Amino acid sequence: MERNENGLLRDDTPPFNYVDQGSVLSSSFFLDHVGEVVLTHDSDGLSWKLVESLHNEEDKRSCLGLKFVSNSEYEVKFADIYAVDFIDWGLVHECALSSSSELMYRFTVHVVQKSKTQSSLWTPSVYTFGHKNSEICKTWVSQINAYRNVEAQRPKNLLVFVHPRSGKGKGCRIWEVVAPLFSQAKVKTKIDDYLLCIIWLITTANLLCSGPVMVTERAGHARDVLASITNRELRLYDGVVAVGGDGFFNEILHGVLLSRHKAPYPPAPGDPMRPVESESNVSVRNAERTILEPCVYNEDESPLLTGSEHIGSQSPNCEQDPEFTFPNETFRFGIIPAGSTDAIAICTTGARDPVTSALHIILGKRVHLDLAQLVRWKTTSASNEEEPCVRYAASFAGYGFYGDVITESEKYRWMGPKRYDYAGTKVFLQHRLYEAEVNYLEVEPEKGGSGSEKDAQDGSRKRWCLPAKLDRVSCRANCGVCNTKLNDAVVGSPSMSAPNLQGLRWSRHLIQLARRGGDPLEFNFVEHHKTPAFTFTSSGKEGVWNVDGELFQAHQLSAQVFRGLVSLFATGPEA
Numbered sequence: 163m164e165r166n167e168n169g170l171l172r173d174d175t176p177p178f179n180y181v182d183q184g185s186v187l188s189s190s191f192f193l194d195h196v197g198e199v200v201l202t203h204d205s206d207g208l209s210w211k212l213v214e215s216l217h218n219e220e221d222k223r224s225c226l227g228l229k230f231v232s233n234s235e236y237e238v239k240f241a242d243i244y245a246v247d248f249i250d251w252g253l254v255h256e257c258a259l260s261s262s263s264e265l266m267y268r269f270t271v272h273v274v275q276k277s278k279t280q281s282s283l284w285t286p287s288v289y290t291f292g293h294k295n296s297e298i299c300k301t302w303v304s305q306i307n308a309y310r311n312v313e314a315q316r317p318k319n320l321l322v323f324v325h326p327r328s329g330k331g332k333g334c335r336i337w338e339v340v341a342p343l344f345s346q347a348k349v350k351t352k353i354d355d356y357l358l359c360i361i362w363l364i365t366t367a368n369l370l371c372s373g374p375v376m377v378t379e380r381a382g383h384a385r386d387v388l389a390s391i392t393n394r395e396l397r398l399y400d401g402v403v404a405v406g407g408d409g410f411f412n413e414i415l416h417g418v419l420l421s422r423h424k425a426p427y428p429p430a431p432g433d434p435m436r437p438v439e440s441e442s443n444v445s446v447r448n449a450e451r452t453i454l455e456p457c458v459y460n461e462d463e464s465p466l467l468t469g470s471e472h473i474g475s476q477s478p479n480c481e482q483d484p485e486f487t488f489p490n491e492t493f494r495f496g497i498i499p500a501g502s503t504d505a506i507a508i509c510t511t512g513a514r515d516p517v518t519s520a521l522h523i524i525l526g527k528r529v530h531l532d533l534a535q536l537v538r539w540k541t542t543s544a545s546n547e548e549e550p551c552v553r554y555a556a557s558f559a560g561y562g563f564y565g566d567v568i569t570e571s572e573k574y575r576w577m578g579p580k581r582y583d584y585a586g587t588k589v590f591l592q593h594r595l596y597e598a599e600v601n602y603l604e605v606e607p608e609k610g611g612s613g614s615e616k617d618a619q620d621g622s623r624k625r626w627c628l629p630a631k632l633d634r635v636s637c638r639a640n641c642g643v644c645n646t647k648l649n650d651a652v653v654g655s656p657s658m659s660a661p662n663l664q665g666l667r668w669s670r671h672l673i674q675l676a677r678r679g680g681d682p683l684e685f686n687f688v689e690h691h692k693t694p695a696f697t698f699t700s701s702g703k704e705g706v707w708n709v710d711g712e713l714f715q716a717h718q719l720s721a722q723v724f725r726g727l728v729s730l731f732a733t734g735p736e737a
């Protein structure tokens with residue numbers, strides 16, 4: 163190859179040197195701040211080598227008399243490239259240590275870089291290649307884009323909700339940091355036009371957001387919007403992204419699922435033989451009355467979800483609207499951590515880092531997340547009938563002590579994350595007793611999806627009763643569970659279903675919207691008196707799954723509160 167007076171390969175060099183085997187091609191470019199490289203493209207990705215190192219492998223590159231070996235050889239997989247752009251004529255620096263530069267046509271390759279010390283931490287990095295021939299640059303851009311597009315489905319259009327008061331009130335600022343990554347990757351992040359969002363513009367240095375960033379105005383806002391948009395509209399998006407904490411992500415899950423997810427309810431405790439309707443049947447019969455799904459939802463008195471009177475009301479196009487079914491392989495839920503604990507982000511990406519999460523979303527990375535549908539049967543004062551109150555949980559669900567801590571902590575949001583410690587201690591000192599009984603339907607992994615009528619009939623219906631260490635605990639509530647002799651406390655034992663438990667009665671129905679296989683998620687009722695709570699466990703550890711099946715601490719709070727303030731004595735389900 164001949165060089166011109168600038169040391170570049172001559173412009174009359176053919177754009178690509180095709181190598182016979184496969185679709186490998188290469189060209190020489192100037193890589194900004196590195197030097198002249200031979201760039202090679204194969205079916206997996208790009209690689210480049212410094213021309214000097216090609217001439218003499220032994221010879222270390224020198225620039226201004228200094229040895230410079232880094233970047234002499236590099237490889238990038240298409241799976242890690244999130245944007246490629248032709249950026250026209252401009253300066254390309256000849257090497258890292260020299261100020262000399264050349265004007266040429268350029269294109270940039272935006273890549274996800276994994277931290278060397280903590281591989282779950284991702285950062286964006288960019289490589290700028292220059293060439294005197296614009297056509298060569300453009301051809302490479304379209305080649306790389308063509309390969310990039312055949313990579314795993316990446317989102318093109320996302321619905322984004324930002325919770326401005328999440329965590330330490332940095333929701334908007336965090337979105338501001340990650341939004342350019344979405345624009346670089348040409349992912350549209352249009353927020354829905356529903357009154358949800360307001361436009362924030364920078365007017366002072368301290369304002370939270372710049373540009374058109376849309377934020378929620380109140381608790382339940384994002385959920386209401388998602389519940390009220392039609393399935394047809396929702397299908398225009400590849401997914402929905404929450405910029406906020408676990409609570410906000412959960413609110414978004416509810417907005418999508420409550421009116422759309424159809425599954426039979428688990429039996430109510432105390433009534434284990436209640437028929438469970440099949441998945442195809444959209445109604446659950448309850449004594450004399452039919453409760454319609456998915457258009458009816460019973461509002462809970464959750465303090466976190468006030469002001470949501472539209473939820474559960476008939477969705478505008480409930481009848482004509484095409485179905486939006488779950489499990490759903492195409493529609494995604496994303497979270498960009500901005501909250502106080504961010505357990506879901508940590509569990510799914512391994513890091514608590516908004517940029518890492520944004521890059522995961524942009525590259526279309528997927529983690530199948532187990533969700534639990536929880537049904538609390540409530541007796542309505544008006545009709546005296548039991549009605550289901552449905553909730554979904556992605557990381558954990560709490561009842562009793564845990565629920566009280568969360569409720570109490572909402573009063574001290576101004577404290578930031580410390581509110582959990584404060585509220586936890588306060589509620590602990592109140593020393594309330596809680597009682598519960600849990601019934602659940604187990605979904606076999608191979609069946610996937612939600613439970614069916616057959617599940618209910620073939621014995622997969624289970625009851626969680628209190629554990630073998632019961633006799634060590636003195637029950638001061640004189641409850642039916644503790645009055646039951648241990649030997650009687652078996653699945654389906656009539657004594658266990660005696661409806662003499664006061665307080666709340668809970669059911670749960672474990673569903674798997676998209677199960678990855680492997681060990682089933684266990685849903686443990688971990689305490690009885692003092693601190694009843696549910697945690698997800700697997701192999702005896704609290705946690706949820708991450709991408710690679712590793713377990714992460716499910717929730718700092720639960721670890722702290724449960725380990726620090728109480729002793730757990732439950733061991734799991736009766737077989």
Ligand SMILES: Nc1ncnc2c1ncn2[C@@H]1O[C@H](COP(=O)(O)OP(=O)(O)OP(=O)(O)O)[C@@H](O)[C@H]1O
Pocket residue numbers: 325326327328329330377378379380381382383405406407408409410411413466500501502503504505
């Ligand atoms: N604009 C808003 N004002 C007040 N509350 C909101 C608003 N938007 C959403 N919320 C509610 O705030 C609750 C908590 O939000 P989020 O989970 O983002 O923060 P966090 O509690 O600080 O974080 P984490 O859940 O990780 O501990 C959510 O349940 C959500 O419904």
